[in-house]
Every structure is written in C-alpha cells, then in structure tokens.
Amino acid sequence: MKPEFKKDWVPSEGAFRRLLGWLDEGVDSGGEKYLEMRRRLAAYFDRRNCPSPDELADETLNRVARRLEEQGTISETPPARYCYIAARFVFLESVRQGGRAPAGFDARRADPASLAARPAEPDSAARQELLDCLEQCLQQIPPRDRDLIVGYYHGEQRAKIEHRQQLAALLGLTVNALSIRACRIRDKLEACLKTHAASA
Amino acid sequence: MSSEKRDEARLTGYLLGSLPEDEAERFDELSVADEDFAWRLRIAENDLVDAYVRGELSGETLERFETHYLSSAKRREKVRFAGALRLLEDRLAASPEGAAPATRLAGSGSKERPPRHFPAPRLTAAMRLAPAGLLAAAALLLLVPAGYLFFANLRLRRELTRVQTQRASLESRARDLQKGLERPPVEVPALRQPEGAVASREPIAKLQVLSFVLLPQTRGPGRVETVSVPPGTDAVSLQLQLESDEFPRYRVALRTAASDRPVWRSGSVRSARAGDGRAVTITVPAALLTPRHFSAELTGLRAAGGAEPVGSYAFRVVLR
Numbered sequence: 001m002k003p004e005f006k007k008d009w010v011p012s013e014g015a016f017r018r019l020l021g022w023l024d025e026g027v028d029s030g031g032e033k034y035l036e037m038r039r040r041l042a043a044y045f046d047r048r049n050c051p052s053p054d055e056l057a058d059e060t061l062n063r064v065a066r067r068l069e070e071q072g073t074i075s076e077t078p079p080a081r082y083c084y085i086a087a088r089f090v091f092l093e094s095v096r097q098g099g100r101a102p103a104g105f106d107a108r109r110a111d112p113a114s115l116a117a118r119p120a121e122p123d124s125a126a127r128q129e130l131l132d133c134l135e136q137c138l139q140q141i142p143p144r145d146r147d148l149i150v151g152y153y154h155g156e157q158r159a160k161i162e163h164r165q166q167l168a169a170l171l172g173l174t175v176n177a178l179s180i181r182a183c184r185i186r187d188k189l190e191a192c193l194k195t196h197a198a199s200a
Numbered sequence: 201m202s203s204e205k206r207d208e209a210r211l212t213g214y215l216l217g218s219l220p221e222d223e224a225e226r227f228d229e230l231s232v233a234d235e236d237f238a239w240r241l242r243i244a245e246n247d248l249v250d251a252y253v254r255g256e257l258s259g260e261t262l263e264r265f266e267t268h269y270l271s272s273a274k275r276r277e278k279v280r281f282a283g284a285l286r287l288l289e290d291r292l293a294a295s296p297e298g299a300a301p302a303t304r305l306a307g308s309g310s311k312e313r314p315p316r317h318f319p320a321p322r323l324t325a326a327m328r329l330a331p332a333g334l335l336a337a338a339a340l341l342l343l344v345p346a347g348y349l350f351f352a353n354l355r356l357r358r359e360l361t362r363v364q365t366q367r368a369s370l371e372s373r374a375r376d377l378q379k380g381l382e383r384p385p386v387e388v389p390a391l392r393q394p395e396g397a398v399a400s401r402e403p404i405a406k407l408q409v410l411s412f413v414l415l416p417q418t419r420g421p422g423r424v425e426t427v428s429v430p431p432g433t434d435a436v437s438l439q440l441q442l443e444s445d446e447f448p449r450y451r452v453a454l455r456t457a458a459s460d461r462p463v464w465r466s467g468s469v470r471s472a473r474a475g476d477g478r479a480v481t482i483t484v485p486a487a488l489l490t491p492r493h494f495s496a497e498l499t500g501l502r503a504a505g506g507a508e509p510v511g512s513y514a515f516r517v518v519l520r
Binding site: 083176 | 228239291
C-alpha cells in the first residue's frame with residue numbers, strides 16, 4: 001500500500017530557495033547539496049523497504065522547507081541531521097499507514113513469485129542494447145571522467161584494490177577521494193542508463 | 201580481521217539487512233546525517249553490487265543479496281547498471297587492442313569466475329569506445345609495477361604526466377618551504393583572522409599557497425576551523441599553535457574521519473616563533489584537501505628517541 005500524506009502545502013519558489021540555501025550552509029553548491037540529500041533520503045527509505053522512496057524523500061524535504069518558511073531558520077540542529085529526524089517521522093507515519101513491510105519481513109522469501117523480479121539474464125540482443133546504451137552514456141561525459149570510471153572498475157578483488165591504489169597515487173588523490181569521484185561519475189551514468197531504458 | 205575489514209563487513213551487513221535493529225537505526229542516521237559515512241556506504245554498495253554481477257558472492261551473503269537486496273526495484277536498477285559495466289569491461293578485454301587484462305597477465309592469482317546473470321561475452325565487435333592511444337598503455341605499464349592501468353590511454357597518460365610534474369614541483373617547493381621553516385628563529389607574521397576566513401594568499405614563485413592558523417582542540421572545544429580553498433591553490437600552509445613547546449622536533453599526520461590511516465604525514469619539523477608563542481608549520485598539497493573534516497595530529501619527537509602525542513587540530517575544508 002502506498003502511503004498518502006496531506007498535500008496541503010507545497011513549497012513556493014522562495015521557500016525552495018531558502019531550503020537550498022540552508023542545506024548549503026553558506027557555501028553555494030548550485031543545488032548539489034539538495035540533490036545529494038534527496039538521494040540519501042531516498043536510499044534510506046528504500047533500505048527501509050518503503051514502496052515509494054522518492055516520494056517519501058520529497059515529502060521529507062517539503063516538511064523541512066515548510067518549517068524553514070515558518071521559522072525563518074533552523075539553527076539548533078545541523079541540516080543533515082535535521083533532515084534525518086524529519087525523515088524518521090515520515091517513515092514512521094508511512095509505516096502506520098501500511099506503507100512498509102514490518103521489520104523482519106522479507107518479501108522475496110514470503111512470496112516466491114516475487115523472484116520474477118530478479119534481474120533476468122539478458123539474451124544477446126538485450127546485452128547488446130544495454131551495452132549500446134552505456135556506450136552512448138559514456139560518450140556524454142568528459143573524456144577524463146570516462147577514462148577514470150573505466151580504469152577504476154577494472155580488475156577483480158585484490159587486484160582491483162591494488163589497481164585503485166596505483167591509480168589514486170598517479171592522480172595525486174587518496175583512494176577515498178578517487179572512490180568518491182568514481183562514485184559521482186557512476187551516478188551520472190546510472191541516471192543516463194535509466195533514462196535510456198525508460199525511453200526505449 | 202582488521203578494523204577496516206570489520207567496518208566493511210558491517211556496511212555489507214547493513215546493506216543486506218542483517219544487522220540488529222538498533223545498529224541498523226544508527227547506520228540509518230549516519231547514512232543521512234554523516235557525509236563521510238554516506239560516501240563510504242555508497243562506495244561499499246557499488247562494490248557489493250559489482251561483486252554480485254561478477255559472481256564473487258557466495259554463501260549467506262549471496263543468499264541475503266538475492267532475498268533482501270534484490271527485493272527493491274531501485275536496487276535492481278543498480279544491479280542492471282553493474283551488469284552493463286561488466287559487459288563493457290568484457291568487451292574491452294576481448295578487443296584485439298585489449299588482449300587480456302594486465303592483472304591476469306601479471307598472474308595475480310585472481311581466478312576468472314562466471315558472472316552471475318551477466319555471462320561474460322567475448323564480444324568481437326569493434327571497440328567503439330576503445331581509447332585512441334592504447335599504445336600508451338605500454339608506456340604506463342613501465343611506470344606502474346605489476347602492469348596495472350591496462351585501460352590507460354593517451355589522454356590519461358598526458359594528464360598523469362602533468363599531475364606528476366606538478367606534484368614533483370610542489371613537493372620540491374614544499375621541501376624548500378619546510379627547510380625555510382626549520383631555520384630558527386623565524387618571525388612568522390600574525391596570520392590569525394576571524395574564524396573561517398582566509399588568512400593570506402602568498403604567491404611564492406608561481407605557487408599559490410594559503411596560510412591558516414589552527415588552535416589545539418583543547419583550547420576551543422567543539423570549535424572547528426574552516427579552511428577555505430579556492431581553485432588554483434597549490435598548497436596550504438597550516439600553522440599549528442603550541443600550548444607549550446617541549447620537544448626538539450615534531451611530526452604531523454593528517455587524518456579524516458573516514459579513515460584510520462593518515463592521508464598525509466610530514467617529515468620531522470621544528471617549531472618556530474609565531475607571535476607571542478611557538479608553532480609548528482606544515483605545508484600540505486591542496487589536492488589532498490577535499491571538502492570534509494580533517495584532524496592534524498601533532499606528535500612530539502624526543503631527542504633521546506620515542507614520540508608522544510601532543511594534540512590534535514580539527515578543521516573543515518570547503519572549496520570556494
């Protein structure tokens with residue numbers, strides 16, 4: 001069942017800008033902080049088996065924006081933590097409304113038919129299509145990013161770890177910084193592949 | 201098991217829904233509220249999904265992955281993407297230019313396993329994405345032990361050469377600066393400015409070096425200095441003010457909250473006069489200072505040998 005929240009308040013442009021500014025904490029990120037927080041919230045709701053994680057993430061941010069609009073600012077709690085607190089309330093409400101399987105419930109164990117949702121092994125035509133989409137997406141990112149992502153994901157297990165250490169050293173980065181950079185590029189590619197799939 | 205491995209196992213457990221509820225809730229909070237944790241989790245998730253499509257998971261982990269992780273459409277999308285990435289790698293590996301991956305050539309011991317759901321096709325189609333200068337890979341293999349960087353191409357090589365040259369030049373300048381700082385006693389100008397502000401921008405030759413003054417955490421509990429690094433900065437000079445100067449030399453390790461291992465270490469340095477007190481100054485390549493929280497851990501080195509922790513200096517890096 002999909003949870004339904006009262007939609008009696010939608011953020012105005014001003015309220016949305018205030019939210020962006022508050023999340024930025026004084027350093028203009030051009031909306032990046034907002035997108036990052038929305039992504040984290042959606043992932044949180046998804047890990048909690050909520051059926052509409054993106055909607056719940058939006059609902060959370062709307063509530064925060066409303067609070068900001070009403071109070072002018074929220075200074076007692078850092079933005080990211082405050083967003084989590086708001087998300088927790090949204091989550092609990094969604095559970096009360098039946099929008100989430102109870103703790104410990106495992107849909108796939110309970111319903112063998114749901115195993116149909118397991119990613120099907122693509123046939124050769126589907127593989128080709130998938131690969132074509134990814135190649136098109138790769139062509140849309142800067143060559144430097146393309147090289148990095150291909151290099152970063154090369155190799156297996158221990159060899160991959162060592163390879164990343166070498167790559168990071170050569171780029172003058174820590175392995176952690178390299179991983180974050182690769183992660184950002186991967187996110188872009190994932191979004192692109194999803195768009196391709198939706199339009200196919 | 202090392203603490204790093206243990207952390208990794210906890211993250212995997214969290215992603216697979218196998219942690220106790222109270223711990224899972226703690227991780228829930230961190231996943232939203234803590235930037236470093238959020239990144240670590242994201243990286244761990246990508247690696248887990250990649251391991252799945254490569255057929256590297258087994259036993260309970262595999263079972264949990266299939267019964268728990270794959271129960272979400274959003275997460276199945278991630279698996280689909282990982283499968284595509286895997287196909288791309290196979291295509292590159294199967295191309296005439298690519299031959300076998302360097303890791304396998306080097307006999308690293310990693311065994312080829314059948315990937316799950318996305319069998320490794322040995323595609324013979326031309327590599328539309330093949331980097332133009334794969335010949336450059338040969339040169340890179342000479343630079344890197346064990347012949348990693350199989351996929352490197354000319355662009356990457358040029359970039360790396362540029363970065364290495366810059367780095368060498370920076371390190372050389374940093375050494376010069378360090379030597380300069382070790383000449384006793386040097387009057388260090390008062391750099392202290394309002395919290396979070398850039399103290400000064402000193403063009404040294406063509407290097408862009410910023411200077412900041414940091415106080416030990418014990419003096420200002422809870423306060424974290426902000427180090428604001430604009431684009432084009434080559435190095436950041438950090439002046440660590442001393443409560444008392446009891447050691448002939450010092451060493452500094454720079455750590456992040458995300459890792460136990462230092463991201464940078466200084467050589468042994470002497471303190472110098474700074475205003476009314478004494479300070480240890482280090483110069484750190486700006487490339488290391490990504491936006492996050494850092495702690496500079498100061499250790500005193502005794503003349504007779506041995507070392508003792510002196511204090512830590514917390515700061516937050518923001519990019520302007």
